[in-house]
Amino acid sequence: MPPRSPGQSAMSARWMILPAVVLTLAMVIFPLGFAIYLSLGGNGTLPALGLGHYSRLVADPAFWSALRVTLVLFAVALVLQLVLGTALALALNRYNVVRGLVRTAILSPFMLPPVVVGMIAIVVLDPGLGAANWILESLGLPHFLWLASPRWSLLVVALIDTWQWTPFVALIVLGGLQALPARVYEAAEIDGAKGWSLFWHVTLPLLGPTLLTAAVLRSVDLLRFFDIIYITTQGGPGNATTTLNIQAYKLGFDFMDVGYASSVMIVLALIVLGSVLFFASLRKKVSW
Template identity: 50%
Template sequence: MKQKERIPFLLLIGPAAVFTVLMTALPFVQVINMSLKDFIIGFQGVYIGLENYAVMLKDPVFWNGLRVTFELYFLSLFSQLLIGLYIAVLLHRKLKGSRFLRTILLSPFTMPPVAVGMMWLILLDPSFGPANYFLELIGLEKSLFLASPSLVIRTLAAIDTWQFTPFVVLILLGGLQTLPEEPYEAAEIDGATRRQRFFYITLPLLRPSIITATILRSIDLLRFFDTIYITTQGGPGTASTTLNIYAYNTGFVYFRMGYASALMITLMAVVLITVVFFNFLRKRQY
């Protein structure tokens, strides 16, 4: 950048930068500092170097948390991309009424997570939830949903899919609408089937949009917190204790703030690595 440009640039980003540094960098440094201490809320912390991180590697609940986090992550991301792609293609047909559907699509992900959590808590209640009524109506057995350790992750993934697939749809739809016409025209001349057109033209061209959606969803899904905090608080047992929930409980429910800080830093590193990886995938194409 030229010297002449540097000053207006700094002036423009200055307020935002100062704000970000004050509000986030400072706490961040404090949390790194806490993660190096044996620090119980209410007590004087003692520096113990990287001991918290060493303990973490031997902590079965941490590994369980990592497994739960990634199970939930892959399950949710996969279904959201798949269903999202399907709906986006469907909407791209631009029939009358597709605008109406697009409006509806906005509602789930603009709803407050607290309200969404409360809503599903009742819909899926094992004893009086209407979801079970519906299952019985079509001849299936009642389900425990969130109260079952083997179903809880799938149920949470389904709730998140309900809420955020529409968001993915809108991003992918944006991608679809900017696709060039020429490859399709060429394909038509070559007599390609619809399926071939989709797999050999649409999908590759849509890659940047898919990766954008993946990155945005990854950031939220790896830190999965809101819905769990409201519905199961990590239970039954530790079946839905994601890393974020584990870190939160360790610090704010069970006082071990030093260890909780180490967990949070680790989680942030996991998110960062994932985002950098997908960013690398996106850039590689060009």
């Protein structure tokens, strides 16, 4: 069989990647483009009308409230998951005897479907029959309206997501810990570094790229957080847990204001993109 020329190989490669290109266009670019079209006032038959929906966003207090809730939830949950995930990874890396068993056990929360996690939260945090208030009562403390409190429901939702996804962050950080060069620790110990000094000045800087990788993965999910909120609070009480995703869903499916809902989602997509680009650029600066 005669060997292929470079031109034939290039042509074969183009045909091989064609299905992936078509799928990307069909599943990503077309929906995004159509959402932008709807956000500009198009309705599927008429041309786009302009920036009216975006002008409405600027003057809409509900949009700014949803944006604030989205950013607060993002910041609180991301910090909790990175801090607790790092602490859990350090513990697993230190105690080698139980590492394999515990690593297998902690996989379960983020392997659960969000519907299951939401239903577990509803049962455990039920004001009358839930285990959480039963524990408080056993300790002589008053009952707490976990998901019905306008003041605390957002924090409770952040804690639910933290319970589910902290093990995921821990596994990423654990992989980073096991990849750190031993010679750096040997040099640091010779210089007298130990304990917290060793962690702050050696381990944490070396874990920078790993932590930022985890931050990128979690920020995408946290900014478009929807399922657990919808299952547990549906954005309530009031608008206490109404994120941009929840607001867009209600606008599009409850009020059938698809164009305005699309403009909300385009803003959210830009925020997600900005977050990813920020963490990615930061990761390049701390790479070693």
